[in-house]
Amino acid sequence: MSVGQATAHDAARLHVTGQARYVDDIPAPKGTLSLAFGLCEIARGRIAAMDIAAVRAAPGVVAVLVAGDLPAANDVSPSVHDEPLLAEGEVFYLGQPLFLVVAETHLAARKAARLGVVSYEELPAILTIDDALAADSRFEGGAVIWQQGDASSALAGAPRQVQGQIEIGGQEHFYLEGQAALALPQEGGDMVVHSSTQHPTEIQHKVAEALALPMHAVRVETRRMGGGFGGKESQGNALAVACAVAARATGRPCKMRYDRDDDMVITGKRHDFRIAYRAGFDDEGRVLAVDFTQYARCGWAQDLSLPVCDRAMLHADNAYYLPAVRIESHRLKTHTQSATAFRGFGGPQGMVGIERVMDHIAHALGKDPVDVRRLNFYAAPADGAGMRISDKVKPQETPYGQPVEDFELHGMVEALLASSDYAPRRAAIAEWNAANPILKKGIALTPVKFGISFTLTHLNQAGALVHVYQDGSIHMNHGGTEMGQGLFQKVAQVAAQAFGVGLEAVKITATDTAKVPNTSATAASSGSDLNGMAVKAACETIRDRMAEHLAELHQTKPEEVEFEGGEVRIGSTKLPFAEAAQECYQGRVSLSATGFYKTPKITWDRVKGRGRPFFYFAYGAAVTEVVIDTLTGENRILRADILHDAGASLNPALDIGQVEGGYVQGAGWLTTEELVWDGKGRLRTHAPSTYKIPACGDRPDVFNVALWDAQNREETIYRSKAVGEPPLMLGISALMALSDAVAACGGPSSSEAIGQQGPYPALDAPATAERVFRAVQRVQA
Amino acid sequence: MIQVSTTINGDEHQFVCDPRETLLDVLRDRLGLTGAKEGCGTGDCGACTVEIGGRPVCSCLMLGAEAEGKEITTVEGIADGEDLHPLQVNFIKHAALQCGICTPGILVATKALLEENPNPTETEVRYWLAGNLCRCTGYDKIIRAVMETAAEMRENA
Ligand code: FES
Ligand code: FES
Numbered sequence: 001m002s003v004g005q006a007t008a009h010d011a012a013r014l015h016v017t018g019q020a021r022y023v024d025d026i027p028a029p030k031g032t033l034s035l036a037f038g039l040c041e042i043a044r045g046r047i048a049a050m051d052i053a054a055v056r057a058a059p060g061v062v063a064v065l066v067a068g069d070l071p072a073a074n075d076v077s078p079s080v081h082d083e084p085l086l087a088e089g090e091v092f093y094l095g096q097p098l099f100l101v102v103a104e105t106h107l108a109a110r111k112a113a114r115l116g117v118v119s120y121e122e123l124p125a126i127l128t129i130d131d132a133l134a135a136d137s138r139f140e141g142g143a144v145i146w147q148q149g150d151a152s153s154a155l156a157g158a159p160r161q162v163q164g165q166i167e168i169g170g171q172e173h174f175y176l177e178g179q180a181a182l183a184l185p186q187e188g189g190d191m192v193v194h195s196s197t198q199h200p201t202e203i204q205h206k207v208a209e210a211l212a213l214p215m216h217a218v219r220v221e222t223r224r225m226g227g228g229f230g231g232k233e234s235q236g237n238a239l240a241v242a243c244a245v246a247a248r249a250t251g252r253p254c255k256m257r258y259d260r261d262d263d264m265v266i267t268g269k270r271h272d273f274r275i276a277y278r279a280g281f282d283d284e285g286r287v288l289a290v291d292f293t294q295y296a297r298c299g300w301a302q303d304l305s306l307p308v309c310d311r312a313m314l315h316a317d318n319a320y321y322l323p324a325v326r327i328e329s330h331r332l333k334t335h336t337q338s339a340t341a342f343r344g345f346g347g348p349q350g351m352v353g354i355e356r357v358m359d360h361i362a363h364a365l366g367k368d369p370v371d372v373r374r375l376n377f378y379a380a381p382a383d384g385a386g387m388r389i390s391d392k393v394k395p396q397e398t399p400y401g402q403p404v405e406d407f408e409l410h411g412m413v414e415a416l417l418a419s420s421d422y423a424p425r426r427a428a429i430a431e432w433n434a435a436n437p438i439l440k441k442g443i444a445l446t447p448v449k450f451g452i453s454f455t456l457t458h459l460n461q462a463g464a465l466v467h468v469y470q471d472g473s474i475h476m477n478h479g480g481t482e483m484g485q486g487l488f489q490k491v492a493q494v495a496a497q498a499f500g501v502g503l504e505a506v507k508i509t510a511t512d513t514a515k516v517p518n519t520s521a522t523a524a525s526s527g528s529d530l531n532g533m534a535v536k537a538a539c540e541t542i543r544d545r546m547a548e549h550l551a552e553l554h555q556t557k558p559e560e561v562e563f564e565g566g567e568v569r570i571g572s573t574k575l576p577f578a579e580a581a582q583e584c585y586q587g588r589v590s591l592s593a594t595g596f597y598k599t600p601k602i603t604w605d606r607v608k609g610r611g612r613p614f615f616y617f618a619y620g621a622a623v624t625e626v627v628i629d630t631l632t633g634e635n636r637i638l639r640a641d642i643l644h645d646a647g648a649s650l651n652p653a654l655d656i657g658q659v660e661g662g663y664v665q666g667a668g669w670l671t672t673e674e675l676v677w678d679g680k681g682r683l684r685t686h687a688p689s690t691y692k693i694p695a696c697g698d699r700p701d702v703f704n705v706a707l708w709d710a711q712n713r714e715e716t717i718y719r720s721k722a723v724g725e726p727p728l729m730l731g732i733s734a735l736m737a738l739s740d741a742v743a744a745c746g747g748p749s750s751s752e753a754i755g756q757q758g759p760y761p762a763l764d765a766p767a768t769a770e771r772v773f774r775a776v777q778r779v780q781a
Numbered sequence: 782m783i784q785v786s787t788t789i790n791g792d793e794h795q796f797v798c799d800p801r802e803t804l805l806d807v808l809r810d811r812l813g814l815t816g817a818k819e820g821c822g823t824g825d826c827g828a829c830t831v832e833i834g835g836r837p838v839c840s841c842l843m844l845g846a847e848a849e850g851k852e853i854t855t856v857e858g859i860a861d862g863e864d865l866h867p868l869q870v871n872f873i874k875h876a877a878l879q880c881g882i883c884t885p886g887i888l889v890a891t892k893a894l895l896e897e898n899p900n901p902t903e904t905e906v907r908y909w910l911a912g913n914l915c916r917c918t919g920y921d922k923i924i925r926a927v928m929e930t931a932a933e934m935r936e937n938a
Contacts, residue, residue: 008873015881016869016888018816018856025815107806176820176828176882176916226818226882227916260821484880484917653876657918661879664919688825688914696910699920 666731
């Protein structure tokens with residue numbers, strides 16, 4: 001069995017020896033040029049004059065391109081053609097590319113790019129959510145509203161209510177490998193592009209448009225990325241197109257990589273949100289109605305903002321049944337970087353909204369938030385194991401009308417509460433807090449229910465190409481890209497399993513648009529679900545052909561042919577796989593096949609907000625304990641316990657890695673990772689010196705991570721579940737634990753009688769030391 | 782342009798570079814040693830770490846010219862031919878890497894740590910790696926791999 005094994009990443013040996021090649025490591029042909037953008041220095045206005053004489057004259061500069069020099073389309077948008085590669089008169093954010101420097105070296109290009117003299121007619125910039133609301137600056141006309149039931153009368157009639165709002169900051173991807181591309185001009189005007197991208201087909205498409213070529217004249221290859229996290233779904237377009245147009249203009253190979261500051265200043269980040277809420281509930285804490293207003297700062301171009309905001313709405317329920325709900329979503333256009341995909345794709349922000357509501361309700365009632373959360377969980381499926389009899393009812397529907405048929409969280413939370421010693425630790429924390437005036441501790445459990453599938457239905461397809469060579473070695477390609485998540489390894493396991501051979505017999509090479517066409521981005525956690533199935537289909541086609549031929553040759557039935565343990569058993573005969581392949585080759589059997597997969601069961605009406613957008617849900621839960629210093633706001637995570645549902649895991653080692661990394665990245669988003677723009681729209685946190693991602697010391701002292709042992713109820717690849725994005729949202733427990741610690745500064749612990757608590761902390765995210773400090777001051781006031 | 786002689790991974794190297802060129806650029810662009818990576822270029826991420834005279838150094842903060850007469854180890858020089866260093870073995874075994882781009886720097890840094898302190902506490906490992914960022918793994922498996930390597934190397938010493 002290859003599937004289900006905890007094997008190492010396919011390129012692990014290359015990585016530890018420094019041989020794994022990223023785009024910038026590919027030996028470039030002699031004469032390769034380097035590129036850099038000259039950037040806009042204001043947030044909004046018109047270019048009055050652009051003097052690039054000094055740029056052209058700078059040492060090492062070969063050419064400088066402005067918008068008018070581009071051969072065809074000046075657009076790198078993944079959606080609505082609103083993102084010029086180089087500005088055309090109007091400028092929309094500080095950091096927007098204005099001109100393209102082509103030079104002999106990276107350093108020469110970067111130095112020259114600073115020499116442009118540009119004067120602007122400056123216009124008042126719309127930078128914040130409030131600015132955008134005041135100016136009614138938005139995408140998609142007005143707000144999008146989805147509702148289920150009559151939320152306003154249910155709210156009015158509810159025995160109790162809370163209301164409030166939370167600011168949720170954005171997040172820089174900080175993939176450790178910056179964006180990079182390399183274009184190699186070919187004969188006849190064709191172009192080959194190496195790109196650090198999650199979406200080779202999109203790169204192919206945009207390069208073809210930019211060169212006015214059909215897609216068949218452009219080939220894009222991606223071996224691996226040094227991290228993607230959504231930041232390389234569309235943000236690599238500009239570099240690839242720039243390389244291609246410069247290569248066309250000069251006839252030489254061109255390479256471009258953003259250095260870290262440029263990367264942070266130019267590219268989009270996670271959308272920051274403000275979520276206002278009103279919730280009505282009963283004395284037990286059972287939610288009767290919720291009204292959310294989500295404000296998303298989308299930046300200057302549309303990019304992927306609409307589906308991101310949709311997904312925020314689709315996760316406004318997280319794990320909770322909301323009998324009546326109204327969600328209003330504002331997609332605001334501002335003069336800042338164009339916010340883009342980031343692990344979770346809006347889902348995390350939507351989820352923070354409802355988790356905040358649960359926390360607020362529990363605080364108002366003086367109850368343990370875990371009890372309020374569990375009380376509001378979706379009903380367990382009728383056949384679910386390990387839940388209370390009273391839960392065995394018909395599936396409840398999400399606010400968008402999808403029945404929740406696979407709800408795993410009752411059992412998972414029960415197990416996690418036990419394994420994490422939640423109850424005794426909560427009691428110990430209450431005692432600690434009663435005895436310690438300065439250092440306060442907090443603990444919280446938050447669940448995750450994350451919908452798996454692209455909400456744009458047509459993207460839920462994948463292709464694969466598999467060859468079996470006459471020596472029995474197997475070569476394959478699929479449309480997914482490797483960014484560290486271990487997709488290649490998982491898919492190789494699927495192929496090895498199909499042919500009953502060892503993993504060493506299987507090789508996956510770089511993702512290549514010439515091998516598998518029309519692929520979707522490796523995104524929405526869908527990589528192994530889609531590509532695993534496509535590869536399995538291709539392998540089965542070849543295996544069936546082999547079985548038929550071998551059966552005939554050995555006078556038995558194809559059903560009697562089995563592939564296992566590196567051998568093929570044909571009735572009573574046994575052949576090593578390599579020999580079987582050789583026999584098939586001799587017998588003129590085609591040993592190459594494509595495979596295709598499309599996700600079944602999904603339907604989605606985005607305008608109405610109704611349907612079944614998700615094939616299934618992935619679940620998880622985390623308990624985080626924190627301590628804060630009430631005098632400084634300093635805080636740290638003491639312990640984290642996680643139970644995550646990866647279905648029947650294809651590879652537990654890789655999946656646990658995703659869970660750990662996701663949690664830490666999610667906790668970083670909500671605690672230390674603060675993006676700061678000044679009043680001019682300049683991003684002030686544009687390097688690791690000012691933007692703080694979790695470092696080694698921030699990892700929790702105690703970190704227990706386990707996978708929930710259950711099969712996917714849907715027929716996915718070997719009943720596994722997608723695991724790329726969902727764990728990020730486990731990090732929400734860190735924010736809620738901080739809220740718990742701050743609440744402890746305000747009065748008796750939450751186990752005391754109703755009405756005795758101090759004010760609600762209303763902690764915004766990221767809960768930096770400053771924010772924690774201010775929240776402590778508020779509740780102590 | 783200046784001429785520099787140095788020893789890298791045990792081999793003598795001579796190269797010519799611009800006096801303003803960083804050691805990282807020299808390694809990557811002139812010597813084809815692309816194991817050290819540029820994550821920030823400002824000494825904050827550790828992806829470019831190389832070992833010089835037993836100490837981990839950010840090669841993005843050092844000039845190529847300063848390498849004159851120095852003994853440098855990069856990630857390419859950690860293994861003994863086909864035999865991986867115990868740290869490399871354990872990074873694979875513990876799945877202590879995902880995208881892998883932080884891995885070379887972290888390996889070089891921890892190798893230097895274990896040479897200086899064969900019996901580090903977990904806290905010492907964390908402090909030592911404070912300047913090596915990893916965006917993928919959440920660090921847990923990295924620490925485990927280092928602790929286990931240290932234990933193994935002490936046993937075999
Ligand atoms: S590249 Fe040298 S420390 Fe980041
Ligand atoms: S494995 Fe990707 S940065 Fe560490």
